[in-house]
Each structure stands twice: as C-alpha cells, then as structure tokens.
Amino acid sequence: MARSPSSSVQAAREALAARLRDIRLDAGLKAREVAVQAGWHPSKASRLENAVTPPSDADIRDWCRICGADDQAADLIAASRSAESMYVEWRRLQRTGLRRLQESYVPLFERTRTFRIYCSNVVPGLLQTPAYATALLTEITNFRQTPNDVTEAVAARMDRAQVLREGDHRFAILVEEAVLRYRIGDAEVMAGQLGHLLSIMSLPAVSLGVVPFTASRHMWPLETFSIYDSAQAQVELLTAAVNVTAPSEIEQYARAFERLSEAAVYGATARTLITKAIEALG
Structure with missing residues (x-):
C-alpha cells in the first residue's frame, strides 16, 4: 500500500x-x-x-x-x-468561511488543461448542483464550526464550475458507485444532482466514469484526489488538504487513477447505474 x-x-x-x-x-x-x-x-x-x-x-x-x-x-x-x-489544515483554510476557499482555486483551474478527478465519497465540486452543494457545505460548516457563508460559497462554486464549458480544458472524472447512493440532502436534492450528472455526461470536454460495486478491480477505493496536469495533485483528508508536488508521488496518483479508470464503466452503462440510483430514491 x-x-x-x-x-x-x-x-x-x-x-x-x-x-x-x-x-x-x-x-x-x-x-x-x-x-x-x-x-x-x-x-x-x-x-x-x-x-x-x-x-x-x-x-x-x-x-x-x-x-x-x-x-x-x-x-x-x-x-x-x-x-x-503542502499540508494545510481545513481549519486554517476555512477560518473565514468557505467562499474564499472556493475562489482560491480559480487561478489553478484556469491554467490547468487536463483535470483528473477521483471521488469516493461525494459528487465532485465541479459537477455539483446548487442544492447539493448547499447541503454539503452546510454540513461542512456545521462540523468544522466555521463562519456560515454557505450561500456565497455555493455561488462561488457554481462560478468556478464554468470552467467545464469555457477554455481549452479536458476533464477525466471518476466516482465510486457509492457516490451515487450516499444521500447528501433529501431525495429531491439527490434526484436533481443525479439528473445533472446525466446531462454533464454530454459535454464534449467531460469523461465521467463510475466504478461499480461489482467491478473487478486492481485498485482499492482511495481518498478523494485531483491531479492538475502533471504539476500537482491534491488529496482531501478529513482534517487537511495535502498538496503533492513531488514527481514520484504525482506519478503514483496518476497510476492509481489509471487503474481506477480501467475498473470504471462509461457511456450507456454508467447512465444505467445513475438511473438506477435515481429510481432507488423512491
């Protein structure tokens, strides 16, 4: 390991x-x-x-x-x-609330051409709906006891997500099937979020894969991480963000992403998993 x-x-x-x-x-x-x-x-x-x-x-x-x-x-x-x-506590990053943290990623996102994003716990921020982001950021604010600026933070997150449709960027995004089932917010919020994933899949710059529960895999589920080109990786822990810049470690994350990609399903098969998750909401 x-x-x-x-x-x-x-x-x-x-x-x-x-x-x-x-x-x-x-x-x-x-x-x-x-x-x-x-x-x-x-x-x-x-x-x-x-x-x-x-x-x-x-x-x-x-x-x-x-x-x-x-x-x-x-x-x-x-x-x-x-x-x-390299290792920055969320408490420090979020001491004034969540809006500034959302905005701080804009320069990185604008200069990155290839995004590789893996999420094992929640829908990636770039793919979140306002309602889902509100539910998630509210829980984060309550848990970390930071100043409540959720409304402003959600607006900043939605602004940041415009990178999906603007500029010369490519997004390879993987989620574990569990992400489709973990209920953030109520059933209505989740239904809207899962429906949004179905629409996002049609964007030409986005490749969205789902790693099924039943996948024959050669890489165990990992903590959420993102790779920005080949210059930086960020790993999200409960207490901190870890910024990885050592080439040998970035290469490990890239290799892990490749193995997770091989276990994922795409296109119609991924749509079926998302649709089944919507139907399971009742």
Whole structure:
C-alpha cells in the first residue's frame, strides 16, 4: 500500500533540514555555535537540523548569515514555504468561511488543461448542483464550526464550475458507485444532482466514469484526489488538504487513477447505474 499522502511534506522538511546542516558543516561550525551566535536556546539548531522544528524565515536568514551563506537564504526560504504549504489544515483554510476557499482555486483551474478527478465519497465540486452543494457545505460548516457563508460559497462554486464549458480544458472524472447512493440532502436534492450528472455526461470536454460495486478491480477505493496536469495533485483528508508536488508521488496518483479508470464503466452503462440510483430514491 502507498505511504501516507503527507509523506511528501515530511520529506520536504527533512531535505531542507539537511541543506541547513550542510551549510553549517561547510562553515566549520558546530550546531551549538550557530545557536549561540543566533541567540537561540542551545538545542534549537539541533531541532532545526533534524526537522523537529520547522524554521521561520528569520531563522533561515540568521542561519545563512552566521554560516556565511547569505546567497542561499532566498532559495531556502522558498523551499521552506513550499514544504509548509503542502499540508494545510481545513481549519486554517476555512477560518473565514468557505467562499474564499472556493475562489482560491480559480487561478489553478484556469491554467490547468487536463483535470483528473477521483471521488469516493461525494459528487465532485465541479459537477455539483446548487442544492447539493448547499447541503454539503452546510454540513461542512456545521462540523468544522466555521463562519456560515454557505450561500456565497455555493455561488462561488457554481462560478468556478464554468470552467467545464469555457477554455481549452479536458476533464477525466471518476466516482465510486457509492457516490451515487450516499444521500447528501433529501431525495429531491439527490434526484436533481443525479439528473445533472446525466446531462454533464454530454459535454464534449467531460469523461465521467463510475466504478461499480461489482467491478473487478486492481485498485482499492482511495481518498478523494485531483491531479492538475502533471504539476500537482491534491488529496482531501478529513482534517487537511495535502498538496503533492513531488514527481514520484504525482506519478503514483496518476497510476492509481489509471487503474481506477480501467475498473470504471462509461457511456450507456454508467447512465444505467445513475438511473438506477435515481429510481432507488423512491
């Protein structure tokens, strides 16, 4: 089984710590000497070198100044910020509500040409109806106890979904059959959402596949993830968004998507599964 999706975060932190240690060794200094010259607690330099404590921008500048490597400070600060942005708690992203988070994806969506999206729990955001999005975002707001701006967040999500019909984009989207059955909102909301999926399937830029309960599969159900071109993958956990940028890890998600695609059904067969889910609503 693949390692935790947050592994790239720790790997990035450890790589940064190793660079700090190499700079110190090149300067011929001991860790304690760096700490003393920086005015830190004696153990801080060791914590930084062992990726126990993430360095602040000021810590990196001080470290490089003391070790005579000022020219490396900017690159190290950039690497540090990148590492810290890989794993971001939803609580931090949603501290002012959900609208700004929806809007923050617009630049990424506009520059991405090929989207690969896999959802095992809910209908992907780009395919949601206003009623379904309202029901889902209301539950998220209540669970995370964030400011309630659901109406504005839904409007932003609908605006964002225009990318399906505008520009030069392609969407390969997979959902587990369970997504068609999990009831978000009432039966009327679900019927409208499932009907919307049937209409979305006719869009030329969209390929929608459903992985049936009965599929003979070579990839187990995973956490929801999206791949943006081949530059970035985002994994959605309960508590955080994990932004994967390491090529080797993006490749793993791409390979998983390929295997899930092989287990999925499309076209008329997928429509039948969606129609049966609508009929099951009673």
